[in-house]
Amino acid sequence: MxxxxxxxxxxxxxxxxxxxxxxxxxxxxxxxxxxxxxxxxxxxxxxGEKFEHPTDCPKCTGRGFDREAYSYLLGLYLGDGHIISKPKQHHLSIFCTDTWPGLINAAESAMRHVMSLPSVRRRQRQGCVEVKSYTQHWTCMFPQHGPGKKHERKIVLEPWQREIVDAHPWAFIRGLIHSDGCRNMNWTTRLVSGERKRYEYPRYWFTNVSDDIRQLYTDTLDKVGVEWKHCTRAGKPYNISVAKRASVALMDAHVGPKY
CATH class of the missing domain: 1.10.10 (Arc Repressor Mutant, subunit A)
Known part of the structure; x- marks a missing residue:
């Protein structure tokens, strides 16, 4: 030196x-x-001064933050997100399929709107992009973090999280759909004047192994007036379907297909 x-x-x-x-x-x-x-x-x-990284964590500093962005990010986290919290490694990761660049941008934007100080990076993986934000304070914002898989532990929102979801239900639904859901076209056949014709209609799917996360999703759908039903596939009741025309129209207006 x-x-x-x-x-x-x-x-x-x-x-x-x-x-x-x-x-x-x-x-x-x-x-x-x-x-x-x-x-x-x-x-x-x-x-003898102990160094502490500066933080803009809303829970630790009491500052205001973008609550709608948080509601969306909470949906993403409960679907395809996880937090690494080790002595020298702390980050929130959201996994986004390569084919949805708009989703990748939205995930990064939500992280920055909730906490702007932590660095945010993208890591290319096979078939997907991992959007990562580096700070141990994501565990403050997502108290659902814990050992093991989400479906193996109880997932319950804190009262302050519930207030945010109640205030911004569509952002929460959009985050869940963007992580573990989709909008696709289903089809069936009908007899019309004695002739069988093919009929197509849009449907929203949400699939998650956690009973608690599915319940959070359906409870929020109820609050915004969306009709839904369970669909069991291969003996597994992990799918929630929204197929009624009026309900699909509501979902289209507030969620829409991934892009």
């Missing part, structure tokens, strides 16, 4: 203790950022 005059180091420490960033100090004094970071680390250790 290049040796620097003691006076430069002392000047750097004065600026750092005032809250000036490493980058700004490095640029001002023409010193490598790595050197400034080391000086800051040694100064903190000498003074």
């Amino acid at each position: 290049e040796q620097h005059d003691l006076s430069i180091r002392e000047e750097a420490l004065v600026l750092l203790r005032r809250g000036v960033t490493n980058r700004a100090v490095a640029d001002r004094l023409n010193v490598p950022r790595g050197t400034v970071g080391w000086w800051r680390h040694e100064d903190r250790k000498k003074r």
Whole structure:
């Protein structure tokens, strides 16, 4: 490491203790950022100061946040999301199929609208993109996080989460559909004047193994006036169907197909 005059180091420490960033100090004094970071680390250790990453976590700071974006992100998390929370690794991941670039953008946007400070990155995987936001504070925002798979543990919303979902039910439904649901075309046949004709109609599907998550979905559908029914496939009652014309029209107006 290049040796620097003691006076430069002392000047750097004065600026750092005032809250000036490493980058700004490095640029001002023409010193490598790595050197400034080391000086800051040694100064903190000498003074017994424990470093804590800055956070804009709404639960920890009490600040306001985009509640509609959170309702959508909650739906995504309950469907295709998970949180890694280890001593040196913390992030929220949402998995999005490659064929839905709009969904990928929406997931990233929701993360940034709920907490803007954590870095957000995309990681290409086979057939999908993992959208990741790095901070341990996602466990504050999603207290449903825990060991094991979601369908193997109880999933219950906290009162403050319930208030948000009640205020923004369509955002929550949209997040669930975007993660574990779809809009497709079904067909059947009918006799018309003695002739059998093919009839197509749109349907929304939602599939999730967790009884609790399916219940959250259907309870929210009830609140917005959408009719639904359980559909058992291969003996598994994991599917929720919305096929009534008026209900599909409501879903089209507020959710729509993935894109």
